[in-house]
Amino acid sequence: MKKVLITDDVHPSLIEGLRTRNYVVEYMPEISLSDTISIIDAYEGIVINSKIKAHQAFLSRADKLEFIARLGSGLEIIDLDMAAEKGIQVFSAPEGNCNAVAEHAVGMLLCLFNNLLQADSQVRQEIWQRERNRGRELGGLTVGIIGYGHTGPSFAAKLAGFDVNVLVYDRFKPISAANGISVCGDLTRIQNEADVISLHVSLNETSHHMINSEFIDACHKPFVLINTSRGKAVKLQDLLEGLKTGKVSGAGLDVFENEKPSTFTEEEKSLYSQLYRLKQVVLSPHIAGWTLESKKRIADVLLTKLDNSGLLKNI
Numbered sequence: 001m002k003k004v005l006i007t008d009d010v011h012p013s014l015i016e017g018l019r020t021r022n023y024v025v026e027y028m029p030e031i032s033l034s035d036t037i038s039i040i041d042a043y044e045g046i047v048i049n050s051k052i053k054a055h056q057a058f059l060s061r062a063d064k065l066e067f068i069a070r071l072g073s074g075l076e077i078i079d080l081d082m083a084a085e086k087g088i089q090v091f092s093a094p095e096g097n098c099n100a101v102a103e104h105a106v107g108m109l110l111c112l113f114n115n116l117l118q119a120d121s122q123v124r125q126e127i128w129q130r131e132r133n134r135g136r137e138l139g140g141l142t143v144g145i146i147g148y149g150h151t152g153p154s155f156a157a158k159l160a161g162f163d164v165n166v167l168v169y170d171r172f173k174p175i176s177a178a179n180g181i182s183v184c185g186d187l188t189r190i191q192n193e194a195d196v197i198s199l200h201v202s203l204n205e206t207s208h209h210m211i212n213s214e215f216i217d218a219c220h221k222p223f224v225l226i227n228t229s230r231g232k233a234v235k236l237q238d239l240l241e242g243l244k245t246g247k248v249s250g251a252g253l254d255v256f257e258n259e260k261p262s263t264f265t266e267e268e269k270s271l272y273s274q275l276y277r278l279k280q281v282v283l284s285p286h287i288a289g290w291t292l293e294s295k296k297r298i299a300d301v302l303l304t305k306l307d308n309s310g311l312l313k314n315i
Contacts, residue, residue: 004045014299054078076203091305094150096298097289102154104288108252139163144190147200203230213238222249228288231255250280254288
């Protein structure tokens with residue numbers, strides 16, 4: 001029987017689903033990348049998350065591998081060209097957590113506009129500051145959405161009840177103007193008009209550090225930045241400068257350039273400590289797509305894609 005290695009925590013339905021499809025499943029959620037590389041030649045399938053980088057050194061040892069299933073959306077951790085050369089099918093599940101990410105983005109936005117972190121902290125200290133915590137409503141504002149694959153449309157749908165103007169841009173995907181959104185041919189209109197800019201991009205050469213000093217300086221008014229996509233889409237040093245000068249009025253960040261604090265360089269320690277001290281930011285540890293519901297939905301999506309792949313014919 002063919003074997004599948006699962007290298008991260010998954011919903012039990014994925015394990016059971018693979019078994020009912022006649023795979024032998026070995027569940028090792030704590031396995032390291034180096035240990036995975038040392039045994040990958042024994043498996044026809046593997047389920048991975050961000051800690052496993054399926055790059056050249058990995059794939060060169062994957063002699064029997066027929067598929068890689070990515071828990072979530074980011075495919076930058078896989079050498080797609082080499083996988084294609086070796087005939088390895090790659091499945092991802094952005095459909096599985098797009099609703100969770102969109103809800104998280106809305107939550108960050110409401111938290112920022114209503115000063116909830118500051119107000120909560122003050123009330124716990126018996127400080128009652130109503131006027132200093134007067135909020136701002138979303139109604140009538142303009143939200144720019146950059147990236148319109150799966151999470152972008154889900155975020156736009158969540159915004160529909162807030163009476164905002166929604167501008168959308170995607171470099172790779174044709175978009176039809178519908179449901180009250182306005183489609184932009186480039187980023188200029190978003191930079192000219194947006195009060196909020198929310199990123200929903202994959203990581204590639206065009207999105208790496210796309211939010212930098214040049215982008216910020218080109219925006220005509222202060223804006224709130226929400227990033228629930230990829231940390232390296234934002235150059236932290238430039239964002240910090242924008243937050244300090246007021247060109248960026250606030251930020252909700254679920255993802256970061258370096259998400260392993262134990263590996264921070266001295267420069268990174270300085271940058272992140274500055275970020276942590278700012279009151280106009282809301283931060284979370286890459287959990288936007290991390291809900292109970294999305295965990296199950298991701299499993300369902302991957303099993304459906306496996307069913308449709310043709311791989312099961314040979315089992």
